[in-house]
Each structure stands twice: as C-alpha cells, then as structure tokens.
Amino acid sequence: MSRLDRLRMGQVETRHFQQFNELLRYVFQVTKKELQMVGWEEREIALAKLPVLEKADVLGWFDGEKLISQLAVYPFQVNIFGRVFEMGGLTGVGTYPEYANMGLMNRLMRQALQDMRDRKQSISYLYPYSFPFYRRKGWEVITDKMTFEIQDHQLPKAKKVPGYVERLDTEHRDVRMVYRRFSQMRHAAMIRNDLAWDEYWRWDLDDLTAAVYYDATHKPQGYLLYWISKDVLHVKEMVYINQEARTGLWNFISAHFSMVSKVVGNTYTNDPLAFWLEDGDIKETIAPYYMARIVDVKQFIVQFPFKAVGTEIKLAFQLDDPILEWNQGLFTLHVSSTGEGELTQGGGSPDFVLNIQSLTTMLLGYKRPSYLSNIGRLTGNKETVEILEHLIERETPYFSDYF
Structure with a gap:
C-alpha cells in the first residue's frame, strides 16, 4: 500500500480539536509565547479555536488517526450590490510539510467547493496568506485595505455638528445597529450574524472601545472602534451612515490632541483620507486585502x-x-x-x-x-x-x- 492509499478524507470534529489546533499553529508558525505577549492566555488561545470546529464545516485528511491536512468553511452572508448572497468563508487551510505535493489540498478544496455549491453558497471569500497559491485555485483579489498615519498636528479642526458622541462597550446594541444599516448600503460587505461578530472580535484585546455618534434625534449614525497605546490612537474601524457622523467621529478623534502623538488605523474604501484632511501630507498605504471566487x-x-x-x-x-x-x-x-x-x-x-x-x-x-x-x-x-x-x-x- 502506498502512502497516499492509506490516507482518508473526512470530517474534522470537536474530538480532533487538539490536532486541529496543533496543525494551525505549525502551518502559520504562531507560538504560544507570541500570543501571550499580546495578552492571550493558554486557555483563551484554545477556546478561540473551538468555535471553528463547532460552527464551520471542517474537512481534513487523516493518516490513520493523525490529522495531516485541513480547511474550514464558515456559513456567512455578504451584500452584493444590494442583494444578500450565501458565502462560504474559507479559513484554517494547512498541510504538514511532509505531506506536501501530494495533491491533498487541491482535493480538499474541490470537495469544499462542491459542498458550498450544494449549500447554495455561490461565492467564497478568504484572507490570502499566499496570493499566488489561491489564484491558482480560482480566487482573485476583490478588496483593498488602506492604512494611514496622522500626526497630532495634522488632525482636522473640530467642525460644528448637531449630534454628539458617547463612549460605549463594544458589545452595545447601537454598534450592531449602525453596522447592520451600513452593511445594507455597502457592496461586498459582510452581513454580520452572531458568528460573524464573534469572528470580528476574536483577536481584540479588552481595551478596545466604541465611540458612537448620535444625531440630534438621538439616533446612532456611526461608530469608531479604537484603542490607545503608548501615545498612539489606533483605529480598528470607522463606520458612518452619513458625512455628519463622519465629521462627528473625527471631532472625537481630534479631541485627543493633547493625549496622543499620532493616529493610525485602517480604512476599507478607495476614499483616501489625504484629500479630506486640511493637512493632507500624511502617510497612507494601500494593499490588497480579501479574495473571492465564484463557486x-x-x-x-x-x-x-x-x-x-x-x-x-x-x-x-x-x-x-x-x-x-x-x-x-x-x-x-x-x-x-x-x-x-x-x-x-x-x-x-x-x-x-x-x-x-x-x-x-x-x-x-x-x-x-x-x-x-x-x-x-x-x-x-x-x-x-x-x-x-x-x-x-x-x-x-x-x-x-x-x-
């Protein structure tokens, strides 16, 4: 019997959790020490991986009882030009190097895509750790992520708005309310159910804060997710329904002028901040972010x-x-x-x-x-x-x- 003949493809279940976690750690070279340096304890590290096995469709190759290759597909939804599509979110892809070049991942992906087709998930998204690899499998870049760095003296001057900002817990219902409205307006955005929200927060630390902008009628119209560390204000995401909310949230950021030396963060549109700011001589970079493929x-x-x-x-x-x-x-x-x-x-x-x-x-x-x-x-x-x-x-x- 050849080595390939003794391998079998099957479902990866919660009883395989330790092997699933070990394979991910090996493939992505993430050590316990590195995760603990950003505030994660061993129990939290383990619990973070468990939902993948509980809520995703996880396929793997086994050599006897040993898990040697795997991938996971989350059941998500996205908004494509105003219509909701079922989307298979591919993650957790990896194979031990001694089993490389045997066509295992190609067959796993083929089966995962067949399963997506059967579930009417006509499109799949993924975060690419290798653009060439996923392009060869049929995925292509569909979104960008822009990063920015603004020095304290470049922050915009406050402009009068009729509303106000409140600092709230990130789990506050108004954060989800704003995002739900926003995702209904924004093409290609995730329609976040509880599972998507859990994934969105998974690697965030406890000091993440939400600042919600309310208009004159006390209706939430935007939010800022941020944290402050070593005199730097970090923006995880800014979501706004209208320009009033955008201005109100930047007023809030600028109010930190005496507290921080700079503001850094991410945006996910093709709308550079430089043109919007009075002092546009800021550092901005753009890079491809997520990939997708029609299933x-x-x-x-x-x-x-x-x-x-x-x-x-x-x-x-x-x-x-x-x-x-x-x-x-x-x-x-x-x-x-x-x-x-x-x-x-x-x-x-x-x-x-x-x-x-x-x-x-x-x-x-x-x-x-x-x-x-x-x-x-x-x-x-x-x-x-x-x-x-x-x-x-x-x-x-x-x-x-x-x-």
Whole structure:
C-alpha cells in the first residue's frame, strides 16, 4: 500500500480539536509565547479555536488517526450590490510539510467547493496568506485595505455638528445597529450574524472601545472602534451612515490632541483620507486585502443584479476554472431589460474569453471590464467590453472583517 492509499478524507470534529489546533499553529508558525505577549492566555488561545470546529464545516485528511491536512468553511452572508448572497468563508487551510505535493489540498478544496455549491453558497471569500497559491485555485483579489498615519498636528479642526458622541462597550446594541444599516448600503460587505461578530472580535484585546455618534434625534449614525497605546490612537474601524457622523467621529478623534502623538488605523474604501484632511501630507498605504471566487457561475448569475439597460442582452463567453468543471466551457449570458441574469450552457462563437478569477473580480466591481481587457485578462472586442461596462454597477467593494 502506498502512502497516499492509506490516507482518508473526512470530517474534522470537536474530538480532533487538539490536532486541529496543533496543525494551525505549525502551518502559520504562531507560538504560544507570541500570543501571550499580546495578552492571550493558554486557555483563551484554545477556546478561540473551538468555535471553528463547532460552527464551520471542517474537512481534513487523516493518516490513520493523525490529522495531516485541513480547511474550514464558515456559513456567512455578504451584500452584493444590494442583494444578500450565501458565502462560504474559507479559513484554517494547512498541510504538514511532509505531506506536501501530494495533491491533498487541491482535493480538499474541490470537495469544499462542491459542498458550498450544494449549500447554495455561490461565492467564497478568504484572507490570502499566499496570493499566488489561491489564484491558482480560482480566487482573485476583490478588496483593498488602506492604512494611514496622522500626526497630532495634522488632525482636522473640530467642525460644528448637531449630534454628539458617547463612549460605549463594544458589545452595545447601537454598534450592531449602525453596522447592520451600513452593511445594507455597502457592496461586498459582510452581513454580520452572531458568528460573524464573534469572528470580528476574536483577536481584540479588552481595551478596545466604541465611540458612537448620535444625531440630534438621538439616533446612532456611526461608530469608531479604537484603542490607545503608548501615545498612539489606533483605529480598528470607522463606520458612518452619513458625512455628519463622519465629521462627528473625527471631532472625537481630534479631541485627543493633547493625549496622543499620532493616529493610525485602517480604512476599507478607495476614499483616501489625504484629500479630506486640511493637512493632507500624511502617510497612507494601500494593499490588497480579501479574495473571492465564484463557486457556481450559474447560481451566481441568477442571483446577480445587473444594471437595467432597458434592452435584452445576450453574450456568449468562454470560461476557464482551474478546479471546477461546472464552471468550464462555453456559456451564454442572458440579461433581461430589468437586469435579471441567466446563464445557459453552450452558445455560438464566444464574444469574450476569461477565467473564473477575472469574472469574479469584474462582477464584484473591483476591476472594470475595460481594465481587464487592457491588461489581457479579458479577450473581446470593443463593443462587447462596452456592453459589460454598462451591465455592471460602479461601486467599490468594502470588506472589513477577518476570519
């Protein structure tokens, strides 16, 4: 019997918790000492991993009773141009090095994607520890994360607003209320259920504080999640429903002028702070953040809200997928005059050609059809590209979660 023959794929259950945790620690090289340095004790470290096994669909390869490769899929939802999609959140991916190059992870991913398809999770998100690896598996970048650093003297001067800010516990219901409204407005955002909120808070320390902005009618319109350490105010996330709330929250940050030397943090939009600030000579960096892939192109297209262009559109295209055969071949896209899509197998000569990675980032609005055409990621004539430009909404994807 060969080494591969003695391996079996199966569900990873709570009884495998210690092995699951050990494999994650080894693959990501996270030591107990490193976690304890940021305030995590051994019991907390262990408990943090347990929900993955309890609430996610976890698959693994076993060599006898030894867990040697694994991945997990969380059941999440995201807002795509105003419609709620079931999303499979891929995490916990790893294989011991002595079992590498045996095709184990490829087969695990293939099975996980089949299971997502069966559960009607037509799209999958993940945080990439290796962009090339996940691109080879069909995922593509769909969001960015911007980091900023503002010196104390560069903080904006306070502007009069009719509302006020209150500092509250991060678990306060108004924080969730604001985010729920915000996620209904923001394309690609996580629709946070209890599981998503648990993951959002998982690695935060106890000194994280929420500052909530209330308008003149005492309705919450935005929040700031932050902590202060060594004269630095750290912004985890700022969410606002309108510009009044944004101004009110920055007034609150600027009120720390005498307490901090600088403000650092993250934003998840393509709206640089430099232009908004009076002194825009600040440090900002932008980096790709989350990746996604369409799991089942037919399911996805039926759900996807195309722009209503007032006439019926019919385009044939050739699609390639490195793993999933149901996403490969010639398809015909039908879009009604009201923007409802349908995909059928087959068609005439293709109007355009692309792979699942390019289709995903294009439909989610991270990269436009014209850009993909210009760099050779989409092959089609000018008229076809213009039709695709008109069919897809223009809105920057937003995703601030981590799992």
